[in-house]
Amino acid sequence: MKTNFSNEKQIVRDFYARLDKACQTDIPEVLQAFTSPEYLWRGFHPFNEITSAQEVGESFWQPLRGALTSLQRRIDVFMAGQNSIAEQGGVWVVSMGHLMGLFDQPWLGIPPTGKIAMLRYCEFNRVDNGKITETAMFFDIPHLMMQAGLQPFPPQTAAHLVQPGPMTHDGLMFDPQNTEEGRKTLDAINAMISDLGTWALGLPLEEELARTWNDDMIWWGPAGIGATYTIERYAKQHSGPFRASFSDRSSTGHICRLAEGHFGGFFGWPNFTAVHTGGFMGMPASEERGEMRVIDIYRRDGAKLTENWVFIDLLHFWKTQGVDILARTTGISTGQETGARGAQK
Incomplete structure (x- = not known):
């Protein structure tokens, strides 16, 4: 390879x-x-x-x-x-x-x-x-x-900031990296994905997270959800409320997943689908299955993951639920989604 x-x-x-x-x-x-x-x-x-x-x-x-x-x-x-x-x-x-x-x-x-x-x-x-x-x-x-002073969503469960890069300041890997370190990072990401599964591992949430995350993990989430720090606060401020708001989660599907050195990540189109049963980001339930298009970037520290930068196409997700956040907030309708094939994937 x-x-x-x-x-x-x-x-x-x-x-x-x-x-x-x-x-x-x-x-x-x-x-x-x-x-x-x-x-x-x-x-x-x-x-x-x-x-x-x-x-x-x-x-x-x-x-x-x-x-x-x-x-x-x-x-x-x-x-x-x-x-x-x-x-x-x-x-x-x-x-x-x-x-x-x-x-x-x-x-x-x-x-x-x-x-x-x-x-x-x-x-x-x-x-x-x-x-x-x-x-x-x-x-x-x-x-x-x-x-710009607009409020597209209800108050977040966590905090959103202008998000910094890695705490270790070593994310710019212009030169070749140690392949063994990359393998360890990919293994850690794969283990986390395997545990995530369909939210059916059977452990208490914080115990499940501790299998693949360091206790002082930082989850740099998107605007509308926010960033959160430590396993305990991540479980309380995002992961727990998120899981409680959805049912019938599909399996995870990625187009690309890779790692180099202590960093790695993936994206999907979509990564998974689920049915919103109500409460996510303060929104009501919907009968329509929603799509989550996500990029995750990770930093590994030791054997576990420790930082995670997350990009979720929340505008698309809520559009699949019948809510045009962009139009509602700016007053300008986006109409049909632009692009050669729109959101049919």
Whole structure:
């Protein structure tokens, strides 16, 4: 199995360098230069799936760059690895951090502030034969709404902050890493997923979590849920209420799962589905099965996981429940979800 991902990392770093410095009008051309003709881009609602680099540039990057002026990319984690999901395959390069700029123009109906704004993001890029063939670009739109003074959701059960990178400050893995450490990290992630299953391990929640998490774990959740610290508070402020609000959870499905060094992560489209029985984020029950599109990035400390950055497409989830959060909060209807194939996955 391939263990050195220097070439793929350099391609993505070159792509970022060109994209971040490009004039707004040149962005589609940059995307076309680095992507394959069969390119597939997956982004959070209202963008969803897009199969044209030109359209990604015109519908996502150009409006974002026009809204967040003087945009800069602030990366906290950068890694790569062979996809451990054999049927999906490929080498994927992952970056996570914030896109920071001056919020000078409206974006998706969110009013500008004229101040610094930070859009949390995490991006998985599959690289084949020198080209980016797939991208999963997840970003926390509700957090940007909150920075603009909007309140898209009821009060959170935890706290949402401008989230820092790893406590150890070693997430930028531009150089090759120890493969054994990566294997240990992937094993820890897989053990956690196995325990999670369908919430049917049979142990008290805190005992279940302690099997794969350190006691001083930090769960950096998305806006609308918030971040929480220690197993005890995570169980009380997110995991317990979340499990109590859903039934009939499907099995977990990922498109990519990888690890490098002490870090790893995955994404799905969706990761799982479940029926909302009521109470999640203060919302009423629904008879419609909801989709959870999620990216998780992890840091391992010792044999267990200790930090977790989480991106959930809550706008899409609530749209599947009949609630258009973006339209309700901004007053601007998103209509049909944009993108080549919308939310049919």
